[in-house]
Each structure stands twice: as structure tokens, then as C-alpha cells.
Amino acid sequence: MGVGRTWMRVGLLVAVIAVAVAAGGALATLAAGDDAPLSLAAQSGTRGLPVATGAGSAGTVAAPSAIADLPAVVDKVRPSVVAINTVAAARNGRQGQGLGTGIVVDKDGHILTNYHVVEGADQVTIEFHDGTLARGRVIGSDPGNDLAVVAVSLPASVLQPATLANSDEVRAGEPVFAIGNPFSLKFSVTSGIVSGIERESQGGITGRAIRGVLQTDAAVNPGNSGGPLFNAAGEVIGVNAAIENPTGQRVWVGVGFAVPSNTAVRFLPDMIAGRRVTHPQLGVSGETLNEINAKDAGVEVQRGVYLTSVQPGTAADRAGLRAAASDSGGALLAGGDVVVAVNGTQVSTIQELARTIDGFKVGEQVKLAVVRAGKQIDVTVTLLEWTG
DSSP states (O other), X not given: OBOOOOOXXXXXXXXXXXXXXXXXXXXXXXXXXXXXXXXXXXOOSOSSOOBOOOSOOTTOOOOBOSSTTHHHHHHHHGGGEEEEEEEEEEETTEEEEEEEEEEEOSTTOEEEEOHHHHTTOSEEEEEXXXXXXXXXXXXXXXXXXXXXXXXXXXXXXXXXXXXXXXGGXXXXXXXXXXEEOGGGOTTEEEEEEEEEEEEEEOSOTTSXXXXXXXXXXXXXXXXXXXXXXXXXXXXXXXXXXXXXXXXXXXXXXXXXXXXXXHHHHHHHHHHHHTOOOOOEEOOEEEEEOOTTHHHHHTOSOOSSEEEEXXXXXXXXXXXXXOOOOOOTTOOOOSOOOEEEEETTEEOOSHHHHHHHHHTSOTTOEEEEEEEETTEEEEXXXXXXXXXX
């Protein structure tokens, strides 16, 4: 589903430590990889911003502390964070080594990370904060959401699973912190706030937009990929995946993105079982209607998604959805359907339509409420697999 670019430039957060050139034995140190994209526990009383009560003049309020006793929370959760070292076999005369981060999710040795951390790796080594090392193997992945699961064989006593929070309850402005391995500085801690919710990361590793992404100003850099974004209670609300930097530099400028924990929870069972993860696609591009462009399009309805293109052979095409006539100048022309609801749930923006469709499975049927030529009709669509 085309929704336009949301970010000017997105950088992956996997750190490429070194690339050895076989022919000459030279070593080039790189800051980051190629540019590309980006449980469940109670959320009681731990999300506020407690006010510090330290010394101060009478009648003044001390500066607030974002997270009360952050060092204690960090000590509690750090054993659930791991460093992921990868080695890719020599190809075209080069051997690559990478460093990312992972999250222990259960006592069975399953570790959640980003897909781009382990993509193409021939060797994976997991390092725990206490120095324990173990070989890892990638057992499942969801490239469309830039997620993967690595398995290690270790006693349950060594494994401390993180608690995955309900990311639907995350609010902009709440304090967060991250633990990761930026620039090989292992198990580094950084903190900030949630800067925004329900973002959409365009240009993911497969080209598919990742929905509901969390934005944070906690400093994340190459090497933080796959690591946890924690709330004040030490619960994981997201998997750090990417940064925005319009300058083209692969370093933090205050805008980082994390795949929400609920997305990970949804697809963890399939990844752990090694099942192929698929995502649905409607196959349309559209414009969010408002009072101004609705007149340009010649439609009376002012809330909904005006279809500007329907890709041939897609679910939308097979269901007979109609797009507006094309215009190389970018103006909205007449003739397009307006999607106003999916299975009875109203959609007002192209982002809402994309997120709603993303919540279904490939092969499911959905009923779209469509305004066509001034009349509302129902169109049943059988969703096909997203193929890029």
C-alpha cells in the first residue's frame, strides 16, 4: 500500500565493526551499515514523572527526575540484554563482522533482535552482561517488521527474560531508557522520552513500511539495533531499530525509532516455531481527504482515503476498486473510490487504512465501505500477500 515517504532518511543501527579485504589484508573500520530502515505486563503507577525532593531554596520545585533510581532499574534488567556478534563469510574478497543487541524473551533461550542484525550472518555469538558466551542460531524471522529470533542452548538459570509491555498503552512524553552496544561500547545505557507514537517507518529492509513505530530521543546509535527500549518500570515497549538523520550521517541526532513490543509479541510464536511470516497487502495508493482536496477531487465526502492508484493483480484490483485518473502534475482528478471504513471501523487517513489492513492475515476477507459516484457501497476484498 503506497502511503508516501514519512522520513527523509533512515539509518539502520547495526554496527559493522570491520571489513577485512582478503587480497591485501587491510582493515577498514566503519561506523554503520548501509542506509535503510527503521509484552505483556501491568502499567500501573510507574509511568509518571516523580519530582525530586533534593536540596533547594524555599518556594522552588526541584528539577524532575525522569525515572526514579534509574541505576537500580538498569541493574535489574541488564541481564536480559545481550550483545550479538556476527560474522559473514568472505564474499567478493571481503569478510564482514557486525555488532548488534538482543533481548532474552524466555527461559528456553530465545533472543529477539532486528532482522538486519543477523541477515546474511554465517556465525552468531551471543554475549551476556556477566561475560557468558554462547553460539546462536537464527531460527525465525519477520523481515517485513525487521525482527528475528536467535536461539542459544544455555541452562535456564543463566537466562533472565525481559518483560514485554503493552505498547498500545505507551504515551508521548513518558520516560524511557535503552541498553545496547553502540560503537562497540557494550551494554551502554541511555535515556530520554517517547517523542511520538504511531509513526510509520518507510523504507524498511524489505521496502515495506513498519506500522505503529515509537519515536524516542534516547540516544541510539549503530550497535543499538535489536536492543530494548524500556519504560520506567523496566518493561520493554519497543525494539530499537533505526534513526532519522537527514544529513546522511549514521549517528544520532535526537530521532530514533523502535518497533513496538506488541508487534513483536504478535509474531514471536511464528518466528520461534520457524514458520514463514507473511503480511497482507491491499495494493492501493491514496490521499487523505480534507475540506480542500475533496473539492479538487469532486467528491462530497471529506473524510476517508481517496484512491489515486490500484496496482494491477493486487487484492484491490481483483475486487474491482477504482482509482482516480492519473495526472502527471499531481492534482487530484475525478473518478476515484473513497474508502471510509474497513469491517465497520472508520478510517479517515491513508495511515489508518494501512494500519487496519496490516492487522489482518493473508487470505482473510475484509469488507470495505466505499463511496463511489456519491453512493456508499460495500466491496469485499480477499487480502493477498505483500510482495514489495
